[in-house]
Amino acid sequence: MAVTKAYADGMLRYGVIGVGTHGESHLQCVAAAANARLAAVADLSAERAAVMSEKYGPCQVFVDYRELLAQDDVDAVSIVLPDHLHRQVCEDAFAAGKHVLVEKPLATTVADAEAIVAAQRAAGKTLMVNWSNRWMHSFAQTKAALDAGELGNPLYCYARLNNTLFVPTKMLAWAANTRLPFWLICHRYDIARWYFRSEAKRVNAVCRSVKLKSMGIDTPDFYQATVEFANGCVGNFESCWIMPESMPALVDSKFELVCSDGYVNIDAALPDFVIATHAKQLNRGTLQGDVMGEPVGFVNQAIKHFINCVLLGQEPLITGHDGLMITRALAAMVESAEKGEPVNL
Ligand SMILES: NC(=O)c1ccc[n+]([C@@H]2O[C@H](COP(=O)([O-])OP(=O)(O)OC[C@H]3O[C@@H](n4cnc5c(N)ncnc54)[C@H](O)[C@@H]3O)[C@@H](O)[C@H]2O)c1
Secondary structure: OOOOHHHOOOOOEEEEEEHHHHHHHHHHHHOOOOOOEEEEEOOOOOHHHHHHHHOOOOOOOEEEEEHHOOOOOOOOOOOOOOHHHHHHHHHHHHOOOOEEEEEEEOOOOOOHHHHHHHHHHHHHOOOOEEOOOOOOOHHHHHHHHHHHHHOOEEEEEEEEEEEHHHHHHHHOOHHHHHHHHHHHHHHHHHHHHHHHOOOEEEEEEEEEHHHHEEEEEEEEEEEEEEEOOOOOOOEEEEEOEEEEOOOOOOEEEEEEEEEEEEEEEOEEEEOOOOEOOOEEEEEOOOOOEEEEOOOOHHHHHHHHHHHHHHOOOOOOOOOOOHHHHHHHHHHHHHHHHOOOOEEOO
């Protein structure tokens, strides 16, 4: 691998901002990467940051992310903060000359997404939005089959991505600050747009607030959205996060793609093996986790892709432009559901 001169020793010096549930996945992958070194972590919770530094470091620990960004020995950062908090930290990271891997969604408003892309262009640094599901073998192989012309032209998709009630009530302290199009639908919208090679033209969505509202959490229980793309493709997307906690898995997922000469059916969340005790199932499937201590799966591959792109000076598979176009469609879903009428883009 011929790295750019800036990284003559072939190592990317890495910081992670936000080391909550998913921030730990980033730490695990960076710590295991042969061509990256974890230099620093930052989190508002000093205790959590210290625990993560001890587990995946040693590395510097900050409560104020701006202090991390001021470090000369940090080349790139993962920003793994709540959905609605990405803009300011991305802008500050680019102003400090860092490359950025920002978690999905890029932002929760079009104005925020535009500001992040403008900051990246002004800085000339790498920006990747981590729609890591593209690295699931099922979605990646479908893309390869489409690109090879084996399925004909894509016509429409049905995509469902659900969570159990555990997620908005116990896992996320900030569920009321996001909406399902940004938290879940965005994963499948990214896949559909990648397959369709087109942008949303007309978005018609509905949502309802019953269960979470009754629990004092101000965000809808479910969204259903129909998106017409400029080239005629149609995507149907639905997500809820009120499935019973007794479901076999936290995630329920289904993706169907109908093409002029083919059909694809993906149950992405189903593990392909079972390890059961009397108390619970222990298997995490082959999509993520670790094998013999080494991180494996789509999250690891996505983060490796970002590290390699920065070192090689290459554009990542998912750019700021992708993030902005996807944010436009997601924001239109929220707007359409609020207004009760379709939104034209
Ligand atoms: N790609 C994926 O598959 C995937 C999976 C899960 C989450 N995510 C995304 O990752 C992001 C984080 O989600 P999560 O589940 O880890 O959330 P989380 O609540 O578990 O973690 C967020 C962390 O950010 C910290 N934080 C908040 N404000 C901060 C600030 N100003 N400075 C420093 N630290 C701050 C919190 O203390 C917390 O530790 C979200 O955007 C989410 O959508 C992506």
